Amino acid sequence: MATLKVMLHPINKDKNGKRAIVLRATHLGIKYFITLGIKDKLFVDDFDPNPENGCTYIKPSANITDYKQKNNLISRKLADAHSLLFDFDKNRIPFTLERFKEEFNLKKSQDFVFPFFGQLVKQFTDNKKIGNASVYKTVKNSLFKFKKTNQLHFSDITLTFLHKYESFLYSEGLKGNGISLYMRTLRAAYNKAIAQKVVDIRLYPFNNLTNPNGYKISDLETATIKRAIKQSDIRDIENLETTPYSSKHDSKLYFMFSFYCRGINFTDMAYLKPENLQSGRIVYSRAKTRNRKVFSVEIMDPVKEIIEYFDRHPFKSRYLLPILDDTRFKTDQQKRTRIQTMLKKVNGDLKDLGGEAKIKTPITTYVARHSWATIMRNKGASDAVISEGLGHEDEKTTKIYLENFENSVLDEANRKLLE
Secondary structure, X not given: OOEEEXXXXXXXXXXXXXXXXXXXXXXXOEEEEEEOOOOOEEOHHHEOOOOOOOOOOEOHHHOOOOHHHHHHHHHHHHHHHHHHHHHHHHOOOOOOXXXXXXXXXXXXXXXXXXXXXXXXXXXXXXXXXXXXXXXXXXXXXXXXXXXXXXXXXXXXXXXXXXXXXXXXXXXXXXXXXXXXXXXXXXXXXXXXXXXXXXXXXXXXXXXXXXXXXXXXXXXXXXXXXXXXXXHHHHHHHHHOOOXXXXXXXXXHHHHHHHHHOOOOOHHHHHOOOHHHEEOOEEEEEOOOOOOOOEEEEEOOHHHHHHHHHHHOOOOOOOOOOOOOOOOOOOOHHHHHHHHHHHHHHHHHHHHHHXXXXXXXXXXXXXXXXXXXXXXXXXXXXXXHHHOXXXXXXXXXXXXXXXXXXOHHHHHHHHHHHHO
């Protein structure tokens, strides 16, 4: 059987005298040199071909960035090569150096980032998780724009890589929380790659208990500015004179609908159907919530009037509000795109309406969510009922606080909006 050794290429060197790190496979006196995919080249004195007891292949004196991670990569590549030799022997496959090199290079190519991201996008799409698919596709495109090559391995994603990618995202105009989303998506993909044995866990570049000096995403996350307005401002918006069935009138009613329904978000509003109306309540599941928790909101008089208005709307469809229409928007992706387009239009209208009402805070549908939480707290509702509600950093925290209360408690607190 063949023997394996990691070494610097014994012959080839660049003009400075540096050599590539290779795997030497020897069989029947014949030697093959197989590249390990590590771009850094070294002087002979900066490489130890026989590391022992904590010693490393690439010496610290080589001044190679992330040399510890690259040493782990070399160890993993050598382990992969020995595992491949074992498979040849176990399965009684006739061994040749050519076949070994082909199989080893195939194994090495499996840790490419972009094909793996492509698989994840397809899985999310097939499972109707269009939002997840869209986020992963966006991050994939961003990574390609950053590296400008398809030859990106998970093993290339080091601490230095992540800091450079962060700087790139800032240059693209993203802010802390936006960059955090990209990094969390990349980390999730890396974790999936580890689970599928595409990349070795020892190369993990993100901060965790075993890698306390890894990239820390939480440093990016900045507190979300609360976007709440006073109840008098809400009334001013509600009382603005707008033409029925005009874009601004509809946008105003979307805003008020959200406010009176405990800050329901625009996507959840868009998917409501008449069957969500049950015994004087709106019963729905959050589109964004993993465990599909059911929310039940009492239909108060202002909400009833809004529903009746949209029931007479010229663009009425089988949805409760005229945002979606299955005859025009059939696929999940088309619906998602339609919701985002409508949300942009509605927020533009609300900004104009806020200006007409002389409200300094820019008005968006999200303001209705924050304002509901803040006004309820000012009216004496407990923080446990509100959870400081929709002004928390993490929307999941809000859900956790709210889910332990009976609807009657929430209804009683919600009715205070009519006072």
